[in-house]
Amino acid sequence: MVNAYLAYIMTHDLAICGTFFAKRESQKVTYSSGGRRTEIDHILVHRQALKTVKDVKVLPGEDVTTQHKPLVADLSITLPPKQKVKTEPRIRWWKLRGPERNELRSRVMAAGLPDPNGAVNDTWQQA
Template identity: 40%
Template sequence: MNRCKVDIVCLQETRWIGGNIGEEYGYKLWYFGAPSGRNGVGIIMTERLKDYVVHVERHGDRLMLVRLVIQEETINVISAYAPQSGRGAVEKTTFWDSLNELVRSCPDDQRLVLGGDLNGHIGVEAASYSGVHEGLGFGKRNDDGRMILEFATAHDLAIANSFFRKRRSQLITFQSARLETQIDYFLVRKGDFRACKDCKVLHREGCISQHRLLVLDLLVSIQVIKLVKAVKPRILWKNLMGEAAETFRSTTSTRFARETQDVSHMVVVTSRTFN
């Protein structure tokens, strides 16, 4: 994270057991996994963002939400791990239903960033899914990819991977021998897509031997509050004319006389003390 200048990481298939929080070297980790040691999701934050976290939700071993409030902006980060192609229909339906409910729980006026191993191929072409798919994907679409596209359409989300023209190596998120696929995605609200500056695979950064690190550059504006120093009002002597000059003279004379008396008293007291 430090080398790649990454502030937030969405983890999937961690295979860690149970849920917990870890903090070390300035990073904070929230995670949850099944008792069997299968699946598992997590989210890691850097030191400069971890204190903005106000809410964490763990939804089984495949979904997790972390909510940040940065000044007046709320950002919901979801880490998702969809069932693989070979899993049963019931398990897949349960996952997508849970993800639907989780996204609906995030108000429309709050930012949403969904990063996940969604185990589907959206394909290189947009076809009937233009708006959520910009036509810059990879490979051929399959049924699980259609579920991703239908989910994005239902929630008015854009699949960031498909909006940036990249080299082949920057599109492939999973590689095993000769098998090269795109199964990891970042989804954001269409209205917030203008804040996305780039999305690509860092092919030299392998999370494990097969998965590649997918990075989304998202602009979040943090206003710098300037401290205003209290300035003692200055007297504009040119404005002291007529009645204003007489009032100033009278007030100043009275104050000077009072302060002179106080100083005289202090000198006397001090003198007596030393005598």
């Protein structure tokens, strides 16, 4: 069984992360039963991604079951930068003064839109 496991690891160019970090025995044991303590759980990564693994450890105080302890890995993954969303520049209507304001008002009225300063009830009755 161990040979098949190692053959799989070598065939797929994987690395056993726990072997790259020096840990005390209590930080490596993932299974304990009947006085026996063994390291049966491993985290495998492609060798190309090995530089993203910063630490692999067992959480001794946390029990998954009475005999198993969780194995965790700290990864440092760089995310691609966010793409800026291209938007239309916002029109600052409130900054319009004088002739620009009158020109905009005349264009709105010519387009058949309701008068922004007109009575609201008249606008709803026309709709």
